[in-house]
Amino acid sequence: MTKRNILLTPGPTPVPPEVLRAMAEPIFHHRTPRYRELFREVSEDLKAVFRTAQTVYTFTGSGTLAMEASVVNFLSPGDKVIVLEAGKFGERWTEIAKRYQLNAIPLKVPYGEVIQPDEVERVLKLHPDTKAVYGTHCETSTGVLFDVEAMAKFVGKTNAIFVVDAISSLAADRLEMDAWGVDVLVSGSQKGLMIPPGLAFLAISKKAWALHKGAKLPRYYVDLASYDKSLKDWDTPFTPALTLVLALKEALGRIKKEKMERVWKRTEELALQTREAMKRLGLELFAKRPANTLTAVLVPRGIDGEKLVSVMRDEKGLTLAGGQGEMKGKIFRIAHLGYITTSDIQMAVSVIKETLAELSRQSSPKVQV
Amino acid sequence: MTKRNILLTPGPTPVPPEVLRAMAEPIFHHRTPRYRELFREVSEDLKAVFRTAQTVYTFTGSGTLAMEASVVNFLSPGDKVIVLEAGKFGERWTEIAKRYQLNAIPLKVPYGEVIQPDEVERVLKLHPDTKAVYGTHCETSTGVLFDVEAMAKFVGKTNAIFVVDAISSLAADRLEMDAWGVDVLVSGSQKGLMIPPGLAFLAISKKAWALHKGAKLPRYYVDLASYDKSLKDWDTPFTPALTLVLALKEALGRIKKEKMERVWKRTEELALQTREAMKRLGLELFAKRPANTLTAVLVPRGIDGEKLVSVMRDEKGLTLAGGQGEMKGKIFRIAHLGYITTSDIQMAVSVIKETLAELSRQSSPKVQV
Numbered sequence: 001m002t003k004r005n006i007l008l009t010p011g012p013t014p015v016p017p018e019v020l021r022a023m024a025e026p027i028f029h030h031r032t033p034r035y036r037e038l039f040r041e042v043s044e045d046l047k048a049v050f051r052t053a054q055t056v057y058t059f060t061g062s063g064t065l066a067m068e069a070s071v072v073n074f075l076s077p078g079d080k081v082i083v084l085e086a087g088k089f090g091e092r093w094t095e096i097a098k099r100y101q102l103n104a105i106p107l108k109v110p111y112g113e114v115i116q117p118d119e120v121e122r123v124l125k126l127h128p129d130t131k132a133v134y135g136t137h138c139e140t141s142t143g144v145l146f147d148v149e150a151m152a153k154f155v156g157k158t159n160a161i162f163v164v165d166a167i168s169s170l171a172a173d174r175l176e177m178d179a180w181g182v183d184v185l186v187s188g189s190q191k192g193l194m195i196p197p198g199l200a201f202l203a204i205s206k207k208a209w210a211l212h213k214g215a216k217l218p219r220y221y222v223d224l225a226s227y228d229k230s231l232k233d234w235d236t237p238f239t240p241a242l243t244l245v246l247a248l249k250e251a252l253g254r255i256k257k258e259k260m261e262r263v264w265k266r267t268e269e270l271a272l273q274t275r276e277a278m279k280r281l282g283l284e285l286f287a288k289r290p291a292n293t294l295t296a297v298l299v300p301r302g303i304d305g306e307k308l309v310s311v312m313r314d315e316k317g318l319t320l321a322g323g324q325g326e327m328k329g330k331i332f333r334i335a336h337l338g339y340i341t342t343s344d345i346q347m348a349v350s351v352i353k354e355t356l357a358e359l360s361r362q363s364s365p366k367v368q369v
Numbered sequence: 370m371t372k373r374n375i376l377l378t379p380g381p382t383p384v385p386p387e388v389l390r391a392m393a394e395p396i397f398h399h400r401t402p403r404y405r406e407l408f409r410e411v412s413e414d415l416k417a418v419f420r421t422a423q424t425v426y427t428f429t430g431s432g433t434l435a436m437e438a439s440v441v442n443f444l445s446p447g448d449k450v451i452v453l454e455a456g457k458f459g460e461r462w463t464e465i466a467k468r469y470q471l472n473a474i475p476l477k478v479p480y481g482e483v484i485q486p487d488e489v490e491r492v493l494k495l496h497p498d499t500k501a502v503y504g505t506h507c508e509t510s511t512g513v514l515f516d517v518e519a520m521a522k523f524v525g526k527t528n529a530i531f532v533v534d535a536i537s538s539l540a541a542d543r544l545e546m547d548a549w550g551v552d553v554l555v556s557g558s559q560k561g562l563m564i565p566p567g568l569a570f571l572a573i574s575k576k577a578w579a580l581h582k583g584a585k586l587p588r589y590y591v592d593l594a595s596y597d598k599s600l601k602d603w604d605t606p607f608t609p610a611l612t613l614v615l616a617l618k619e620a621l622g623r624i625k626k627e628k629m630e631r632v633w634k635r636t637e638e639l640a641l642q643t644r645e646a647m648k649r650l651g652l653e654l655f656a657k658r659p660a661n662t663l664t665a666v667l668v669p670r671g672i673d674g675e676k677l678v679s680v681m682r683d684e685k686g687l688t689l690a691g692g693q694g695e696m697k698g699k700i701f702r703i704a705h706l707g708y709i710t711t712s713d714i715q716m717a718v719s720v721i722k723e724t725l726a727e728l729s730r731q732s733s734p735k736v737q738v
Contacts, residue, residue: 007398012611015396023612024393027384027565029376029688060567061430062607065590099589190608196396198429198567198610218587220468221434238431239559241567242381243392243612319398 005313006344009321010140010168010294012190012197013338019195019250023243030240038249040234045252046201049170049193049260050185052177056203057227060241063167063188066200068096069222070163070184071134074208076216077101079131082123082160084115084151088141088325089165093134100217105130111327112142112296114289117150130160131211138169141324143287143296143333145173152181161208167191171255172267172293172337183208192263192293194254194338195247268292270336270345277349281356286331294321294335303359305329311355318351374682375713378690379509379537379663381559381566382707388564388619392612399609407618409603414621415570418539418562418629419554421546425572426596429610432536432557435569437465438591439532439553440503443577445585446470448500451492451529453484453520457510457694458534462503469586474499480696481511481665483658486519499529500580507538510693512656512665512702514542521550530577536560540624541636541662541706552577561632561662563623563707564616637661639705639714646718650725655700663690663704672728674698680724687720 007014028034039058046056059065071093075081078101083093085108097104107123109115115135124130133155137148148164155162161183166175170185171192177185183205190197204212204224212224226237255263271292275285278297286296299305306329309322321333334348376383397403408427415425428434444450447470452462454477466473476492478484484504493499502524506517517533524531530552535544539554540561546554552574559566573581573593581593595606624632640661644654647666655665668674675698678691690702703717 005395005397007396009398011608012396012398020393020395024389026374026389027376027381027559028374029378029381029682029690030566031690032682032688059430061428061434061590062609064607065430068590096589099592100587188608190396196610196612197399197608198613218469220437220465221430223468238433239380239557239566240431241565241610241613243565244567244610313398313401319401321398321400 005317005319006347007319008335008340008344008348009319010333010335013194013335015194015196016339019247022246022250025246027242030242036234038245042245042248042252045256049255050177050203052203054203054205056201057224059200059222061200062197063200066186066202067165069202070186071096071100072217072219073224074211074215075102075131078103080127080129082107082130082133084135086113086115086144087111087139089136089139112286112288114144117147117154120151121154124154124158132161132163134163137164137166137175138173138291138293140168143291143294145289145291149180156181161211168293171263173291174264177203189244192337194251195244198241198244267336270340270342271295273342273345274334281353293337294333296331296333298331302363305332308332308355308359312351316351316355318348374686374688375716376688377704377709377713377717378688379702379704382563382704384563384565385708388616391615391619394615396611399611405603407614411614411617411621414625418624419546419572421572423572423574425570428569428591430569431566432569435555435571436534438571439555440465440469441586441588442593443580443584444471444500447472449496449498451476451499451502453504455482455484455513456480456508458505458508481655481657483513486516486523489520490523493523493527501530501532503532506533506535506544507542507660507662509537512660512663514658514660518549525550530580537662540632542660543633546572558613561706563620564613567610567613636705639709639711640664642711642714643703650722662706663702665700665702667700671732674701677701677724677728681720685720685724687717
């Protein structure tokens with residue numbers, strides 16, 4: 001019934017067959033030794049992916065839930081926070097901060113641009129009472145990679161915690177939570193972890209835990225104190241999304257076998273392959289500092305970007321992502337993370353070439369691709 | 370690898386094979402016409418199960434997330450609410466209310482007992498400034514069914530909204546949202562809807578929507594305004610748990626074919642069969658007003674209730690639920706909802722009989738079963 005369609009979006013990403021099969025196993029109860037053993041295993045294996053010795057907490061919810069959790073668990077109303085904004089997901093940090101009446105200082109650059117680490121240092125010096133800095137590792141809406149390692153050095157010298165949205169970059173772009181000194185790392189399931197959407201993760205440093213104790217923002221479902229208490233018995237305070245945890249076990253097994261260095265390298269190779277191919281097609285890359293997670297490409301003048309994406313998806317069996325926020329219709333985005341291969345990218349390149357040529361002929365005889 | 374084990378817990382409940390298979394389909398992207406058609410279909414079909422003409426909203430999260438959503442979306446700090454407490458899940462309403470600095474008036478009875486509807490009327494008269502009444506349809510921790518229909522009549526005469534936790538009772542015990550006048554109905558996926566855990570639902574009356582406009586409690590991930598805006602295009606504000614939505618479509622198709630009246634009748638028959646069988650074994654039922662969703666049975670004196678449950682699960686292939694909260698070790702609970710058949714119940718009865726006899730012999734020669 002379902003036509004074959006290559007999925008190259010930066011989340012959800014394709015799910016390996018053995019992971020899909022794991023979800024079709026008969027259901028069992030979560031308040032059992034069997035579940036606790038499963039949850040112990042995935043919670044331990046997640047640490048290797050987060051590159052941390054700290055606990056990784058699992059929520060049932062989308063990545064945005066974990067973003068909200070990393071606000072309400074550490075702050076009190078009126079607290080000052082610096083928010084790095086360079087795209088739709090940076091803007092989301094600001095939206096959440098405003099909802100919780102935080103004093104949010106934006107450090108903002110246009111879509112596609114990158115925030116320099118010494119800018120973070122400068123703003124931190126202007127605001128020594130900053131409680132937290134909210135940043136993004138890979139800004140999925142633009143394909144830009146932030147230099148989290150350098151930024152973390154500056155934040156680490158202050159009392160502020162550094163909270164990083166690594167929803168799309170985890171298990172794609174190199175990310176070293178402990179070695180770099182990231183305090184709170186947020187991620188989701190439907191990206192480099194290669195499982196369907198529905199789980200979100202949070203890893204927390206000791207510095208962040210200390211802040212948690214005095215944090216007065218109200219919370220219930222995402223209160224880390226409950227998760228921490230339950231996790232001592234490898235349990236969750238509320239019913240977990242069992243099928244996704246089963247899927248996670250399979251996917252983490254795959255990553256463990258391949259090893260993180262190789263995962264990063266493989267993703268980098270796909271990114272390089274894509275960037276080269278796009279340049280050969282005469283297309284312009286959008287991100288000033290491109291991530292390996294995904295490549296954002298400017299839609300050539302005269303072509304309707306939304307139509308480009310829908311024609312490829314509905315007629316040619318290739319799902320890419322279009323632009324988000326203010327980039328709607330202006331870029332398309334090709335993912336490299338997770339269960340994506342070099343032949344998927346080859347197929348994508350030829351479909352992009354073919355579709356751009358067709359649309360150029362239709363829209364204006366002057367556009368050359 | 371997995372030994373066969375009959376799952377008769379009041380969530381998660383067994384998942385029909387075609388629903389499991391739907392989750393193993395290749396993943397696709399949610400910002401597509403294909404997803405919007407799927408989501409339109411399940412959102413419409415959910416109305417028939419909730420027995421409402423109102424919109425049903427779907428969250429990625431556990432039922433507790435939807436409980437929290439039905440607090441933060443309708444109230445402001447200091448608001449007065451009446452909370453009906455007769456077990457662990459009633460207590461959860463109070464916990465959430467306290468976290469959000471509400472003025473919570475408890476209407477409390479011991480575990481196993483039922484709150485009379487005229488008690489709700491009496492407390493409402495004492496507190497005419499009540500903004501909301503939080504109740505439970507089936508208190509899963511005790512197996513008691515509340516008379517939501519009668520209570521709704523009293524609440525309906527006031528300015529307060531009636532918020533009902535129907536997490537376990539939906540598609541199990543008769544529940545008529547619109548006809549009874551329930552304002553907010555909360556449910557989850559892993560119960561009567563027969564899909565794995567990970568989705569939570571909220572249906573909302575016009576009276577509740579009016580309260581939403583002025584509600585000042587902070588919220589982001591569960592803010593109904595975002596869901597309502599997205600749903601106009603059959604979309605969600607944040608990445609949905611796609612595999613579970615696919616599962617939901619299959620499960621709702623099953624329910625639609627069977628029809629709600631028949632679902633309720635079938636569940637009732639299993640409940641009657643169980644209660645009769647338990648009485649024949651000389652066992653005492655715990656709930657003063659038993660739900661059809663599940664049957665709670667007192668563990669006979671001299672038997673360790675936790676051991677009873679673990680022996681049945683680990684040695685005899687039958688997973689029942691033990692007691693929760695203060696009933697830990699004192700009761701066991703047999704579910705009747707969803708994809709459970711009369712032969713599952715027969716098997717359960719014979720395993721219970723056999724295991725009780727074995728444990729009685731071990732623990733004390735005086736205990737007779």
